[in-house]
Amino acid sequence: MIDAFGAMNAIGLVAFALAGSLKGADADLDLFGIAVLGMLTALGGGILRDTLVGRVPVALRTTGDVAIALAGVALALVLARLLGSRLRNHAAIQLPDAVGLAAFAATGALVGVQATLSPFGVVVLATLTGVGGGSIADLLLGRVPSVLHEDFYATPAVLGGAAFWLAVRAGVASGRAALGCAIVVLGLRLLALRYDWRLPTV
Amino acid sequence: MIDAFGAMNAIGLVAFALAGSLKGADADLDLFGIAVLGMLTALGGGILRDTLVGRVPVALRTTGDVAIALAGVALALVLARLLGSRLRNHAAIQLPDAVGLAAFAATGALVGVQATLSPFGVVVLATLTGVGGGSIADLLLGRVPSVLHEDFYATPAVLGGAAFWLAVRAGVASGRAALGCAIVVLGLRLLALRYDWRLPTV
Amino acid sequence: MIDAFGAMNAIGLVAFALAGSLKGADADLDLFGIAVLGMLTALGGGILRDTLVGRVPVALRTTGDVAIALAGVALALVLARLLGSRLRNHAAIQLPDAVGLAAFAATGALVGVQATLSPFGVVVLATLTGVGGGSIADLLLGRVPSVLHEDFYATPAVLGGAAFWLAVRAGVASGRAALGCAIVVLGLRLLALRYDWRLPTV
Numbered sequence: 001m002i003d004a005f006g007a008m009n010a011i012g013l014v015a016f017a018l019a020g021s022l023k024g025a026d027a028d029l030d031l032f033g034i035a036v037l038g039m040l041t042a043l044g045g046g047i048l049r050d051t052l053v054g055r056v057p058v059a060l061r062t063t064g065d066v067a068i069a070l071a072g073v074a075l076a077l078v079l080a081r082l083l084g085s086r087l088r089n090h091a092a093i094q095l096p097d098a099v100g101l102a103a104f105a106a107t108g109a110l111v112g113v114q115a116t117l118s119p120f121g122v123v124v125l126a127t128l129t130g131v132g133g134g135s136i137a138d139l140l141l142g143r144v145p146s147v148l149h150e151d152f153y154a155t156p157a158v159l160g161g162a163a164f165w166l167a168v169r170a171g172v173a174s175g176r177a178a179l180g181c182a183i184v185v186l187g188l189r190l191l192a193l194r195y196d197w198r199l200p201t202v
Numbered sequence: 203m204i205d206a207f208g209a210m211n212a213i214g215l216v217a218f219a220l221a222g223s224l225k226g227a228d229a230d231l232d233l234f235g236i237a238v239l240g241m242l243t244a245l246g247g248g249i250l251r252d253t254l255v256g257r258v259p260v261a262l263r264t265t266g267d268v269a270i271a272l273a274g275v276a277l278a279l280v281l282a283r284l285l286g287s288r289l290r291n292h293a294a295i296q297l298p299d300a301v302g303l304a305a306f307a308a309t310g311a312l313v314g315v316q317a318t319l320s321p322f323g324v325v326v327l328a329t330l331t332g333v334g335g336g337s338i339a340d341l342l343l344g345r346v347p348s349v350l351h352e353d354f355y356a357t358p359a360v361l362g363g364a365a366f367w368l369a370v371r372a373g374v375a376s377g378r379a380a381l382g383c384a385i386v387v388l389g390l391r392l393l394a395l396r397y398d399w400r401l402p403t404v
Numbered sequence: 405m406i407d408a409f410g411a412m413n414a415i416g417l418v419a420f421a422l423a424g425s426l427k428g429a430d431a432d433l434d435l436f437g438i439a440v441l442g443m444l445t446a447l448g449g450g451i452l453r454d455t456l457v458g459r460v461p462v463a464l465r466t467t468g469d470v471a472i473a474l475a476g477v478a479l480a481l482v483l484a485r486l487l488g489s490r491l492r493n494h495a496a497i498q499l500p501d502a503v504g505l506a507a508f509a510a511t512g513a514l515v516g517v518q519a520t521l522s523p524f525g526v527v528v529l530a531t532l533t534g535v536g537g538g539s540i541a542d543l544l545l546g547r548v549p550s551v552l553h554e555d556f557y558a559t560p561a562v563l564g565g566a567a568f569w570l571a572v573r574a575g576v577a578s579g580r581a582a583l584g585c586a587i588v589v590l591g592l593r594l595l596a597l598r599y600d601w602r603l604p605t606v
Contacts, residue, residue, distance in 0.1 A: 024552075030603035032559055033552030047456075052249075054258055056458055060516075060525030080606045112262075121262030142548050144344050148226075148235030155234055199232035202282045254451075256460055314464075323464030346546050350428075350437030357436055401434035404484045 005103065008182060010068050012100020017042040017072025018079070019093055020137045025080045027141050035073050037137045042069035044133030049108050049125055053115040094193055102186035105130040105157040106178040109164035113174060119165050126161025126181070127154055152192035152199060160185035207305065210384060212270050214302020219244040219274025220281070221295055222339045227282045229343050237275050239339045244271035246335030251310050251327055255317040296395055304388035307332040307359040308380040311366035315376060321367050328363025328383070329356055354394035354401060362387035409507065412586060414472050416504020421446040421476025422483070423497055424541045429484045431545050439477050441541045446473035448537030453512050453529055457519040498597055506590035509534040509561040510582040513568035517578060523569050530565025530585070531558055556596035556603060564589035 020041025024034035043059040043066070050057040059065055108129025112122035131154045135145035147154040164181035168174055191197065222243025226236035245261040245268070252259040261267055310331025314324035333356045337347035349356040366383035370376055393399065424445025428438035447463040447470070454461040463469055512533025516526035535558045539549035551558040568585035572578055595601065 025606040027548070027553075028605055029548075029553045030605050032562070032603050034606060036552060051253060051455060052259060052262065054256060054458060056519060056521070057456060057525075060456065060521045060528060063522050063524065066522070066524045077606060115258060117258070117262045118265050118268070120265065120268045121259075124262060139341065139543065140549060140552060142344055142546055144229070144231075145342060148238060148342060149229075149231045158234070199234050201230055201232050202227040202236060202279060253455060254461060254464065256458060317460060319460070319464045320467050320470070322467065322470045323461075326464060341543065344546055346431070346433075347544060350440060350544060351431075351433045360436070401436055403432055403434050404429045404438060404481060 005106070005179065005182070008099050008103035009065075009107070011096045012103045013042045013065055013068040014072040014075065015093060015096035015100045016104075016133060017069040018076045019097060020134065021073045021076030022080060023137060023141065025076070034077070037140065038073035038076060039066075039069050040140070041133045041137045042072060044136040045104050045108070045129040045131065046133075048132040048136075049111055049129040052125065052128070053111060053117070055111075095190075098186055098189040098193070101130045101153070101157060101189055102160070102182040104133075105160045105185045106164065106182040108157075109161045109181050110174055110178045112161070113165065113168050119162070122165045123158055123161035126164065127157040130154070130157035130185070149201075150198075152197040153189070155199065156185045156188035156192065159188060207308070207381065207384070210301050210305035211267075211309070213298045214305045215244045215267055215270040216274040216277065217295060217298035217302045218306075218335055219271040220278045221299060222336065223275045223278030224282060225339060225343065227278070236279070239342065240275035240278060241268075241271050242342070243335040243339045244274060246338040247306055247310070247331040247333065248335075250334040250338075251313055251331040254327065254330075255313060255319070257313075297392075300388055300391040300395070303332045303355070303359060303391055304362070304384040307362045307387045308366065308384040310359075311363045311383050312376055312380045314363070315367065315370050321364070324367045325360055325363035328366065329359040332356070332359035332387070351403075352400075354399040355391070357401065358387045358390035358394065361390060409510070409583065409586070412503050412507035413469075413511070415500045416507045417446045417469055417472040418476040418479065419497060419500035419504045420508075420537060421473040422480045423501060424538065425477045425480030426484060427541060427545065429480070438481070441544065442477035442480060443470075443473050444544070445537040445541045446476060448540040449508055449533040449535065450511070450537075452536040452540075453515055453533040456529065456532070457515060457521070459515075499594075502590055502593040502597070505534045505557070505561060505593055506564070506586040509564045509589045510568065510586040512561075513565045513585050514578055514582045516565070517569065517572050523566070526569045527562055527565035530568065531561040534558070534561035534589070553605075554602075556601035557593070559603065560589045560592035560596065563592060 017038040021034050021038030023041070024037035029037065046065070047057040047059055105126040109122050109126040112125035117125060131147045135147060138145040160181040163184045164177050167177040167180055172180070219240040223236050223240030225243075226239035231239065248267070249259040249261055307328040311324050311328040314327035319327060333349045337349060340347040362383040365386045366379050369379035369382055374382070421442040425438050425442030428441035433441065450469070451461040451463055509530040513526050513530035516529035521529060535551045539551060542549040564585040567588045568581050571581035571584055576584070
């Protein structure tokens, strides 16, 4: 179970770092800016998560996730040279991106339950871990975070976080609940992509 | 005294959530975005306050404030349907908004003194608790936070925070000082609205 | 050694507060906004640094740095009246600004090593302490932080942070390593200004 989860997390780190770096290249940032956008997109959600529960961010203490995210940035630089930077909404990036959203939301929910947050706190942490990195990257580029107005992207993380809390509350072990949460998020996100789901405006 | 304070806090949470949600609806966010803007406007100042003094944010640990803020978001959705979203600067929202600014600044100053911050730290915490949520919401919409260029809005919180610190320093009990701080902020804010006070530019 | 370092830190606080305040005046902020921009530019990097490693920010607990930064804001108000606000890229501000970048990067690296961060974490903390305040100020004005697309500004802090970590790793005492880090950052920054170094885009 930990292996499946670790693999999802690694896929997500690469996909998020790739998407963030390409966004930076599109916006004519220099190499430092591109690397910052890629790393922040991959690691920013987890940094927000840890800061909110009073932990020194894992990304600043250990090397594993950082190395994987750096590989994603390097991949983006190669792809941007080879193919131009028009990959961003390509299906080849949307699937691993959805996997990452699922893995990140599950770790967020897990950390929230471990920190004995309220149900609302668990949902916030799941969502923020999933979408926080990309939103910081959008803000750095002077854009309204896309999760606030576009697409059915944050909602799977919200529902996955709620599912996690309910499962733990019902006595499910947290490792198993995390996997269930990731499956809920991934399934909803893929359905949303397939059927072009959107939330209404007012 | 706690009751008066609790009531002011609740009024502020509803007013801030309402104002933030309407701002989100004006900016054509989807339902998730509107809820995020409303909740962040109401709870964001307190989350910044708690994070800066190393506490897990109250809004993620307990349910009371969250439920009240959610009611404000729901109210906004109803009002936006019924009346359109042009309520934002209406007097009906400015008075409870001023009450919220006063209550939030007072809790910020109180937390700052409890965390043994410097006088500057107490003033920063009072101000940030009062105006931080709305400023985050402005940033998410790609706008310069209105407190930085408009109106006499943050200044009452600055002065209230300073008054709180002076009162505690002079031996006033902190509960009483918090009420005094709230009264100073509310009074100054209402005078500013009544007489259209502004700070100079340079 | 501590004296040289303290002097560099003070020069940096004044230079950063001055640059931030002038940026605020240029953007037609009111007095509160100008002061916020100046104080955040000077103190924001250190606040981010402390928050990430779980410390209550020094700027909220002690008075020394705050008083120096306030002096920088006051100086900016006088200069903006006397000379207009076109000082920002003037050599008279670029040199003390480089000194500040060096001092701040060194304290960031030092705090990172004290908090037993990973090498990546130390580099992030050095860079963020150096460029975080100015970047927050840019964000508040709705601008892409200039370090992401312009100039060879963050890179000296990145390299200085790496040099610090290598030195400590090699057994150099941390006080001495901090001074070495500051010299690396200052030297690289001055060379970059002199020869107009830039990082490539993609």
